[in-house]
Amino acid sequence: MSIKILISPSRYVQGPGAIHSLGEQVKTFGQKAFITGGKTALKETRGDIEKSLKEHNVDSVFEVFRGECCDSEIERLKAAATAAGADFIVAVGGGKVIDAGKAVACLMNKPVVIVPTIAATDAPCSALAVIYTEEGVFDRYFILPQNPNLLVVDTAIIAKAPVRFLVSGMGDALATWFEADSCAKSAAKNIPGGYTTVTALNLARLCYDILLEYGEAAKLAVERGVATPAVEKIIEANTLLSGIGFESSGLAAAHAIHDGLTVLEETHHSYHGEKVAFGTLAHLVLEDRPWAEINEVLDFCTRVGLPVTLAQIGVTDPTPEKIMRVAEKVCEPGMMVHNMPFPVTPQMVYNAIYGADAIGKAYLAKR
Known part of the structure; x- marks a missing residue:
C-alpha cells in the first residue's frame, strides 16, 4: 500500500x-x-x-x-x-x-x-x-x-538584506516543481519516507507560478529595500511553498547536481540557490524536458539574475576531469539523483552539465 x-x-x-x-x-x-x-x-x-x-x-x-x-x-x-x-x-x-x-x-x-x-x-x-x-x-x-x-x-x-539573497532563494525555489514532478513520475519516496500528496504537488507548482509572476517585481522592490506585495509573495514562495513542496514531494537531480558542484572549490563563493538554479537547468536537460520549458527557465533566470552557465557559478575552466568529479559525486549511493524516473549514470550527468552550460551560453549570447 x-x-x-x-x-x-x-x-x-x-x-x-x-x-x-x-x-x-x-x-x-x-x-x-x-x-x-x-x-x-x-x-x-x-x-x-x-x-x-x-x-x-x-x-x-x-x-x-x-x-x-x-x-x-x-x-x-x-x-x-x-x-x-x-x-x-x-x-x-x-x-x-x-x-x-x-x-x-x-x-x-x-x-x-x-x-x-x-x-x-x-x-x-x-x-x-x-x-x-x-x-x-x-x-x-x-x-x-x-x-x-x-x-x-x-x-x-x-x-533590507542584499537583493542577491532573495534572488538566490528564487533559485532554490525554482527547482521545487521540477523535482517534485520527477519524483511523482518515478514514485520516489519523499523526505519523510512516504509518497507525495496532491496537496504537496500543487504547492510545488504554485511555488513555480509565483516565481514567474512576481519574481522580477520583487527583485526590483528589494533593490530599494522595501517589502511590496510582490516581495511578500516571493518570500512565502522561497520559504513556505518551496519548503513544503520539496520536503513532501521529494528532491531529485537539481539538488544532487548542486551537491556535486560543492566538490569544486571555485563554486564555494556562489550561494546555494545560485548553484541549484544551474542544477535545475541541467535537470531539465537530463530529463529531456520540452524546449519551451527550458526557455521559460532561461528567461526567468536571466530576468532576475540567476546563473545559467558554469562560469557564472565560478567554474571558468570546466575541464572534463572536474565535471566528471562532479558527476561521480552526484551519482553516489543515496544521492537524490536516483529519484529521477530513469536510472542515472555519471556519464549522463556529465553530459547534462555540459549541455546545460552550452544552452546557457547560447542564450546569453543572443541577448
Whole structure:
C-alpha cells in the first residue's frame, strides 16, 4: 500500500514587524531561550528579540554562529545550550545557522524557533539539516524527526538584506516543481519516507507560478529595500511553498547536481540557490524536458539574475576531469539523483552539465 505523507512547520508567522511578536509566540516553550545567529543577523535583530522576549518573561542567552553547519559546530552549540539550561533553541539568520539550530534542537530534544533574516533558501521550514565538512563540502543530509515548531518571518528585515539573497532563494525555489514532478513520475519516496500528496504537488507548482509572476517585481522592490506585495509573495514562495513542496514531494537531480558542484572549490563563493538554479537547468536537460520549458527557465533566470552557465557559478575552466568529479559525486549511493524516473549514470550527468552550460551560453549570447 502506498502511504502518502505531508509534513510542515507547526506555525508560520510572516509580515513586516513580525519579529516584535516573537515573545508572544514562544512563551509556551519555556523560560530560557538559547539564540544563535551570525554576527550580522544578531546585530540587526538582537535588540528587538531581547525586548520581545523580556516582555513575556523569557530569558535569553546569545551565541554567535561560526559560519559552517558541520558536526564540530553543532556539538559546540549543543554544549553551550546545555550549559545555559535552554528550554528551546532560536536560530537567526540564513540557511546554515538555521540548519545548525535545527540539528542542535533535535539532539537536545527541545523545540526550535526559526527567525530568517534572508529568504535565500527553503531551509527554515524543513525537517532536514544539510551537514557540510569544516571545509564547506557537502557531507550528508540529517533527517530530523519533525519540522520547526515556529517560524517568524519578518519581511521588513528580509527586504533590507542584499537583493542577491532573495534572488538566490528564487533559485532554490525554482527547482521545487521540477523535482517534485520527477519524483511523482518515478514514485520516489519523499523526505519523510512516504509518497507525495496532491496537496504537496500543487504547492510545488504554485511555488513555480509565483516565481514567474512576481519574481522580477520583487527583485526590483528589494533593490530599494522595501517589502511590496510582490516581495511578500516571493518570500512565502522561497520559504513556505518551496519548503513544503520539496520536503513532501521529494528532491531529485537539481539538488544532487548542486551537491556535486560543492566538490569544486571555485563554486564555494556562489550561494546555494545560485548553484541549484544551474542544477535545475541541467535537470531539465537530463530529463529531456520540452524546449519551451527550458526557455521559460532561461528567461526567468536571466530576468532576475540567476546563473545559467558554469562560469557564472565560478567554474571558468570546466575541464572534463572536474565535471566528471562532479558527476561521480552526484551519482553516489543515496544521492537524490536516483529519484529521477530513469536510472542515472555519471556519464549522463556529465553530459547534462555540459549541455546545460552550452544552452546557457547560447542564450546569453543572443541577448
